[in-house]
Amino acid sequence: MYIELHAHSNFSFLDGASRTEELVGRAASLGMPALAVTDHDGLYNACLFSQTAKKAGIKPIIGAEITLEDGHHLTLLVENKAGYRNLSRLITKAHLAGSKGNPVLSYTALPGATEGLICLSGCRQGRVADLLARGEKEGALTAAEELKALFGKDNFFIELQNHLTPEDKHLSLQLARIAEKLGLKTVVSNNVHYATRDDHMLHDVLTCMRNKVTLDRSAPFRRLNSEYYLKGYGEMIRLPWLPHDAILRTREISERCCFDLDFSSLAYPRYPLPQGETAAGFLRKLVTEKACKRYGELTEKLRERLDTELALIDQKGLSGYFLVVWDIVEFARRMGISAQGRGSAASSVVAYVLGITPVDPMKHNLFVGRFLNELSTPDIDIDIATHRREEVIQYAYDTYGRENAAMVCTYVTFKARNAIREVGKVLGLPAHVLDRMAKTVSAYGSIDAIKSLKEAAEFGSCLESEAWQQFCNLCVKIADFPRHLSIHVGGMVITPCPVSEIVPQEHARAEGRIVCQWDKDSVDDAGLIKFDLLGLRMLSLIDEARDLVQQHRGLKIDFDSLSDDDPEVYKLICDADTVGVFQVESRAQMQTLPKVKPRSIEDLALEVAIVRPGPLQGNMVHPFIRRRQGIEPVIHLHPKLAPILGETLGVILFQEQILQVAMEIAGFSAGEANGLRKAMGRKNAHEELVKWRGRFVEGAEKQGIGREIAKKIFNHISGFAQFGFCKSHAASFAILCYRSAYLKRYYPVEFYCALLNNQPMGFYLPEVITGDAKRHNVEVLSADVNKSFWNCSIEEGLLRIGFRYVKGIGEEKGAAILKAREKSPFVSLQDFVDRTGLDNPSLQNLIAVGALSSIKGSRRQLLWEAGTIRTTGLAGVNAQIQENLPIPEMNTVEEILADYVFQGFSAPHHIMNLYRETLDRLKAVKSTDLACCRYGSIVLIGGYRVCLQMPPTAKGFSFLTLEDEEGLINVVVKPDCYEMHRPLIRLEPLLLVEGVVEKKEGLINVKAKKLASLREMGRIKGNQFAFLPFPVKT
Known part of the structure; x- marks a missing residue:
């Protein structure tokens, strides 16, 4: 042997x-x-x-x-x-x-x-x-x-x-x-x-x-x-x-060698208890005290729920864990840092009364078995305002010991784009072909995307040779191979002993940060418990917008006491006017909002949950929408399902519903039902579900439910085999969705300012955000060395762009400008250079975007002076020459060009302004004209490519979002059309689309027939605008 x-x-x-x-x-x-x-x-x-x-x-x-x-x-x-x-x-x-x-x-x-x-x-x-x-x-x-x-x-x-x-x-x-x-x-x-x-x-x-x-x-x-x-x-x-x-x-x-990798006995950190107290006893006292403050009188139903949860927490040894999470959230609250629990933890009344989560499980009828049950160990995800998350992490280190706390890692793996480039480079294949291939697939796409390259007209014949076949095979083999470690977005382990006795630690790429060698799955498999301290930029946005409202309007917004039933807020949401609104700004969400018409936090939770892979994969979205609209009757496969699926009109939208169905129909315990739910999310879900099917049907028969009905019910829930939200998580996000929509509706300047200051976030680039701001009557001002700050700011009710958006101006250079400006405004280019010490490329970038317009001289004049000012040091002579030289000012085209090159967008203009003459000549319509176009009519429309989505549930269809001066345009691309125009769709930022107008229930799409490069068709005479590199979000 x-x-x-x-x-x-x-x-x-x-x-x-x-x-x-x-x-x-x-x-x-x-x-x-x-x-x-x-x-x-x-x-x-x-x-x-x-x-x-x-x-x-x-x-x-x-x-x-x-x-x-x-x-x-x-x-x-x-x-x-x-x-x-x-x-x-x-x-x-x-x-x-x-x-x-x-x-x-x-x-x-x-x-x-x-x-x-x-x-x-x-x-x-x-x-x-x-x-x-x-x-x-x-x-x-x-x-x-x-x-x-x-x-x-x-x-x-x-x-x-x-x-x-x-x-x-x-x-x-x-x-x-x-x-x-x-x-x-x-x-x-x-x-x-x-x-x-x-x-x-x-x-x-x-x-x-x-x-x-x-x-x-x-x-x-x-x-x-x-x-x-x-x-x-x-x-x-x-x-x-x-x-x-x-x-x-x-x-x-x-x-x-007889070691078993199980650290469940060391899973829970120790909370520093008062002398003579046990963790369970102290937690119960704390919960009782906080519950009285939250609810006032404690009803019998509430007492029973609290007793059930506390007993299960004590039984599983989780009392210390809850106390540590409470301690961390309390620290954040004391320091004025927005922090709230989300995920399945939001179904716990104990978590709610402790202030860990914002959602009342009693009010929203949240099922706790997904979070707390007899078999699985829960974890609590805490969302923290991104800009202050580090303070919370340092508090955890300082309080529970640096040796006893560590960040969880994530494994950075080979995806399609870097596999193509790196494998091809090793094999010595042509760099220009590899680059073209890499850009044609999604950066984070599945390695299977490489196989589809063979069908693309541009690469098909090339990939038939033996060398290229070997290349493709190696790319497929290297799929998802780990390459190195990175830090998990928020995962942290806190243990009662040094972490290095449980899992090795090593340097992270971030300076001064240590990370353990296990990812979240390994931490869970080893029986450890993970704290997720996640940075959520939307919390930072809401905090900043609230502070801006108080600073500029003298109004103090208390979101905790704010009503959540304002009809104006829901009108904005139902109209799909949701660029920048949390969780409902994607193309798919904008398509469903006018159909679902949410009018409450509960409705928003449904909306947040509906556009997820689980409901989409299970074909549950369209039946839900039709039933919501009264077009289709609500049908339950068995009367026992009515109380569980009544809220969602007979379809499964939430993870908790899977547990409740399994418990009610098959007699599973909460732990067993949660095991079924977990099986649905695994890579080998199909194999796992085969094992669970027999248990489910057998259990249903014991409950007196027929075998065939039981099979149909199981098929119904197994359609949820892809990721979906739990209701408690959706409810937490629904609250943030409402608050962000409230800010956009009533305080748009503050909202857009905070949105720009918390990028990257959401679906849209700054170009789209500033365009949306202008459509909401927010005037956007260019960066100005005498008025801008590092972040965007509000200036007499107008939105001023900050230095952060000028290319080549990092925080250090931005700080140098602000420090030099403390004494007095800049009065000349020489004055600016002398006091800031900025290098010439940075100086030229600022001039190019008009940031020195408050100083005498046009952009072109200042650029000429900047090119000579350090050459001779004779500022007075240069100024005199400048005055005598007939230097023409930049025209609008050149200014827009400079704005896009050095800032990524233009504050006063839109890129499509440059092509409108060409588009008018071609008889192309604007986004706002589509409402007047007949259903089925063929139109020509041009726009800036905002994003491209290719969801695996869409049967090969792709969805383009374009933007012109007036708004957003939804373009649907069939699989054959996509393959015909693949490089153009993936690489070209300015597109001309010929397509058929589709209208349904107030929604307008253009189904693409042909696509072309707008830059190629509408070159601008006298400059190189056609070759401008654009930021593109894929």
Whole structure:
């Protein structure tokens, strides 16, 4: 029997060429009862590997290959709990001692940190093997003696490998002699880097990426052959120079490794309690006190709900967790930082009375079983105003200990665009073709997008050659391979012991930030509990707009006491006038708003939830809308469903409804029902649902429900297999939706100012936001060195653009302008240059967008002066020459050109102003003209491409949003039309569309028949505007 004890998954970044599932599947097919994965300097894959192996009936052995300070490698395997703790600490020390991506472990870190670890001497890069290969036999012997002393005779093994290279025989024999001389045992490994021989080409490509070379120059870096795959006993025993007992010893070592990756006993942080208090007792006192303040008199129903929740919280040991979350939210409130819970936590009355969440579960009839049940561990997501989130994170570090808190990571993986560029670069394919291909697919799109390139007319024939076929296959294989770590948007773990004893930590790319090596799924799998401290820019926007209203109008808005039934606010929403309004500004939302016509927070929760993959995938959106409009009757598959689905008119829109249906129809417990819900969201949802179907139908029959009806009900809920909102989450977002709409309706200047200051956010670029502001009678003023600030500001009721939008003017340069302006306004260009010290490119950018217009001279005159002012230093002479020279002012076309180049938009103008003459000549209509066009008529319309959406639920249809001077235009593109015009649709920012007008229920779309580049058709005489690079949102 042979067990592989040295294998790398693709979490050995840019080195391992197989997924965990592939390694485990290969091991299972070889009949291995156990397998070790020893990725480079990390336990990134430990949880995924452990779970995958157990499912396959294979014992997982946790380990890592450590990089030492001299560059040598050491293979360490975890024998028990103490060994895991030591390995995690050692990896942390290695990463924190080195720079990002370059861990180095000092030999001095090993003494006292070897208990519970089994050490293998390492591969060819191990210290012992490397010294032997260099002819330093005494040095190799000494190195082996030192490792024997550190780990003990029974825990240190000499590692033998044979990859059929010329030096393997000599090296293996010498290693065996050292083992014999020191009384050590040998063990065989294959230093696996891919599951099967077929994957060796992918490994070569990854090696090239790691070393930044092309394949034809990679010989010094690539391994000599393809023998580094997972081999079974039959293959290993046929390899020469490997002792049979060393092969069999792999099983002996594997049997000693008995560590199970479960930290649920360490999951919960400890809240600093008053003396003599327990967490459960203190929480109950706190909840009772807060409930009286929230509700006044406590009804029997409310007491019963609180008692049920508190009992379940205590039973699961969650009291301390709730107290910590409350403490963090209370800190934010004390500091005036907007923070609120969302997600399933908003269904908890305990969370509501503690002030963690803003939604009253009793009022909105929220089901708590999605959040609290007997089987699963909940987590609470806290949204925090983005601009002050760091303060909250630092409070958590300071209060609960920097050693006991860490940010959760996320794995940055290969997506279509970077896979095309990087794989193609390694293979030496033409850069211009790769660039064109990469831009034709979504930056974050599925790797499957590469397959569709073969159908595109532009690339189809090119991809038929053998080299390009190989390129496509490699891109598909590398799909979703992890490349490096990043920080999760808000996930944090807080533990009662140092985090490094549970999971290794390393440097993040952000300076001074430490991140743990597990993502949110691994944290959950290990039994830890995660705190999500998420930055939400909409909270920052609402805070800023509220403060601006108070500053400029003297009015104080108290959102907590604000009524949520203002008909003017709902009119704005129902009219789909929702650019910038939280959660309802997408094209799909704008299409459904006039149909659903929300008139309450409950209605807004329905609207927020309806345009999600779950309801869309389950074909629930159209039935809901038709029933809402009274066109279609409400039908329930069984009378028991009426109380559950009554609010949503017989269709499933919320995650809680899945739980309630499973409990009511099949007799599931809340925990079992939540297990069904989780199964629907997994990658292998189809396989999971097959297992659940039988249990559901059997349970329904026990409830007296017929088998066929039970199957239909299960099919109904399984249509929700893609992600959808829970009702409590939708309700939390509905409140923010209403507040943002309220600000837009009554305080538009403040709203748009805050919206521009909190970019990037939502669907639209600043160009669209400023256009929407102007359509709402908000006058937008250009940046001005004597009046602007870093952020956009309000000036006598008008919106002034800030320096942040001028290209080349970062915060540091913006601060220099403001500091210089403190004494007095700038009176001349020379005065501005002398006092700010700005470099010439930055100066020219400011002049180009008209930011020095308050200083005497036109843009062109100032640009000429800026070009000479530092050349001679003779400002007076330059000014005199300038006055005598007949320098013409920029015309409107040139000013708009400069605004778009150096600012991304024009405050006083719209880009389409430049093409209106051409469009009028072509008899094209404006967006506002579409309402007067007959249904089915063919129109020509031009616009700036705002965004392109290609939802997987749309059966290949694409949706373009264009903007002209008057408003937004919805363009529907059929699959064949998209393929015909793919590069144009994805790359061209200014489009001319010929299409058919479609009107239904007040909504207007243009179904595209043909598309063309507006820039190509309407070049502007006298400048290079046709080649202007535009920002495009995909």
